[in-house]
Amino acid sequence: MFKRKYLVALLALLFTLFMLAACGGGADDTSKDDGDADTTEDSGDSEAAGEPQKGGTLTGAMHTAPTGQFNPLFYEEAYEANILDFTHEALFAQNNDLEFEPSIAKEWEVNDDHTELVVKMEEGIKWHDGEDLTAHDVVFTYQSIADPDYVNAGGIRTYYADQLVSYEAYNSGETDEFEGVVAEDDYTVVFKFAEPNVTPEYLASFNIIPKHIFEDIPVKDMPEAEESLQAGKVIGSGPFKFTEMVEREQYVLEKFEDYWQGEPNLDKIVWKVVDQSVMVSLLETGEVNFIAEPSSIAPADYETLAGYEHLEIMEIPDFGYQLLGFKQNHRTAEDVEAGEINPDNWVPNENIPKEVRQAIAYAVDRQALIGTGPGEGLLHGHGSIINSPIALQFWAYDEDAAIPYEHDPDKAAEILDEAGYKMGDDGFRTDPDGNEWVVNLNYPLGNELRERAAPIIQEFLENVGIKVDLRQPKEMSVYIEDLTDDNSDWDMYMLGWSLGSGDPDPLGLWGTKDAYNYGRWNNEESEKLLREAIQAPEAFEQDYRAEKYSEWTHLFSDDLPALILFAQNKIWVYDKNLHGLDTRPYKFNNNAHLWWLEQE
Known part of the structure; x- marks a missing residue:
């Protein structure tokens, strides 16, 4: 796997700055209420609770309802991300040191002049409907972002594609062939940049959508398609499927048993939309198990929640x-x-x-x-x-x-x-x-x-x-x-x-x-x-x-x-019966297939 000295040094410094902020105390203190400055729940906690248990429903709360757009190409708000974080995936993720690591990608290499990124993908990954996820889905995703109708349809993420070869010509309609992302075979995809690129892994980290679901839907019609809007119709490759919703009230995610990294421990994750003023009472009674992205808890509620023995509080500087x-x-x-x-x-x-x-x-x-x-x-x-x-x-x-x-x-x-x-x-x-x-x-x-x-x-x-x-x-x-x-x-x-x-x-x-x-x-x-x-x-x-x-x-x-x-500051709260968390300096919703609830 190709690693540039520049990128390693950059990310190492970034993590150092984060840790300095974590240990600084005061308004920048990222310690939990027990004084542990580690922002990631470690394996020892899970061991103390016993082996991971299967089953259970985890309930989270957010104060604002998603607008209803669940296509990664077109969503605009972090409230939709609370669904998409569990349903869709990208080629790359970031670890606790903020280094890029493989997700759907298995290994990758950047050429000598930094104009090409070659990615070998994991095989055997399934979409929620059972179809195989391949390099052709990656190509289709980026081709859709580069499409002439993308912006007019409400797309706002052209940054991921506009540095790729032939973007201008394809986006303007001068050519029907997009050369910026190509599939060498079913599990090898090549990103070709018009100029030497400083952040190729970052630009190759967009959530992938399924070609077989959207290929017959013009880009201009994608935002209004039921495959972008309706629970049960939204298809991803993540550990949970989006199966039900009562709009502006409740959003239900059910485990994807064939998830490529292993069957999730939880049966369901349910998001409830509740007024911020009642979040504390819902946490107190156990009706809600966690509050994280993007709401966090109100700073005024910190002292109250710190007094509840069944809750864990985590505070980190916001990105x-x-x-x-x-x-x-x-x-x-x-x-x-x-x-x-x-x-x-x-x-x-x-x-x-x-x-x-x-x-x-x-x-x-x-x-x-x-x-x-x-x-x-x-x-x-x-x-x-x-x-x-x-x-x-x-x-x-x-x-x-x-x-x-x-x-x-x-x-x-x-x-x-x-x-x-x-x-x-x-x-x-x-x-x-x-x-x-x-x-x-x-x-x-x-x-x-x-x-x-x-x-x-x-x-x-x-x-x-x-x-x-x-x-x-x-x-x-x-x-x-x-x-x-x-x-x-x-x-x-x-x-x-x-x-x-x-x-x-x-x-x-x-x-x-x-x-x-x-x-x-x-x-x-x-x-x-x-x-x-x-x-x-x-x-x-x-x-x-x-x-x-x-x-x-x-x-x-x-x-x-x-x-x-x-x-x-982000102030995340979760029930101490929730284990297997892999929180990062920038995100709560990671590796949700490992989450599990300690049940009586």
Whole structure:
């Protein structure tokens, strides 16, 4: 198996940073409530409980319902991932050291000029309907992402395919042949990159969908197909099958007896959608056995749950953050209708220029939102301020490169005064032309912290004279649709991102044409730096990439497409009768076929 010195060093450093955070104590303490700083349940725990037992139903809870899209190509939210984590798999996974390891892949090799990745796959893997999973399924998956209709159909993961050979020609319809991913035989697949690639394993780690299920369904129709939406019709290769659902209430996963890594121990995993305010009581009574991704538990509930002897608490720094985003540009109605992301057509939002965005950053007291301990702020101290949209644990995070935007309402007022936003007798400012000035703030339902933070942010801004129209919150599915379609009068929006752990590269979220670039940030220098940071051969040197990301971090914090509010610590809770967990620094739902319940 080919291992590049660069990748090993990169990931070793990343793990070192994680462990430093784990041992640091305070808001970054990742220890369990028993003081054990190990974030993975080890085999000794299982041995103490006895041999793994078969059977039982495990119940998890999340506070927001999945929107209903269970196709890996088209889902958008972490709530769908709570289903897909158990039903679908990729060629590669990551271990506790965040090194890439084989999953469906058995072994792999990268050629000398880093333009080809050859993957030998495990044989005998079955789809949930009994068909064989082969290299042709891998080819079909990536071909679908590269399809001309993919983005128009709602696809947002072009990043996994757009660096492959012939992507542009295939995506534009100039050719019917996609050469970027090819099957040499039934169990050998080759990824061909247009340029030497720094992260081939990462890009080859997309969840695979079954060709035999979708090959007769045009890509443009896939999102609405019953095979993408209906329990019992969604087919994967993971340890559990998605068999039943009561929409917005309950989602049932049943074990896949022919799973290639062994029959799962549990019979079922059931997800219940419950209000965050009742999660504690459900954990107390045992109606819910675990709460992990993406909800976590409310920081205010930490002390209460720590007192329950039957529960285990695990706290780790999040690979993600909450943000206050700024709609710098809007797409035209014509582009929205056509599903196009064309920066040349974007309409600038004159209501929140750079000076205003920076003033807002100084006006918001982020530390007050986090708090410093129990009973303080929204997080009760279980979080950190970050000033870059790169996870704290990554080697590319550079605190010194960013503008810190410490809470300074006088500075905010000074910036607004100099930009011509004059304070009126009513305590609110007019725009530079002397007209009434109102900035709107939009946020979704479902996350209690966001719901509570929105009016607090409104108060911070009105304290410096910015009149805020705090919009009525919307259900997440409606909110995301409006955010994606660029409702033309939106100024600010609230959202949270769970980042991938494979690489710190911000492309996919902050590239100009990225679908997730909801603020429609259009900065040529940003695009240049992000592309240089992954351009071989220079990018095979970690120091080079770190320098580029430091430059980009400063640019981001200056132009400010979003204010990163905080990184909330993940607080995972599970019943001590649950064993066999293989939690990772970035994910709870791993190797679920090994999970088992100690039963009376």
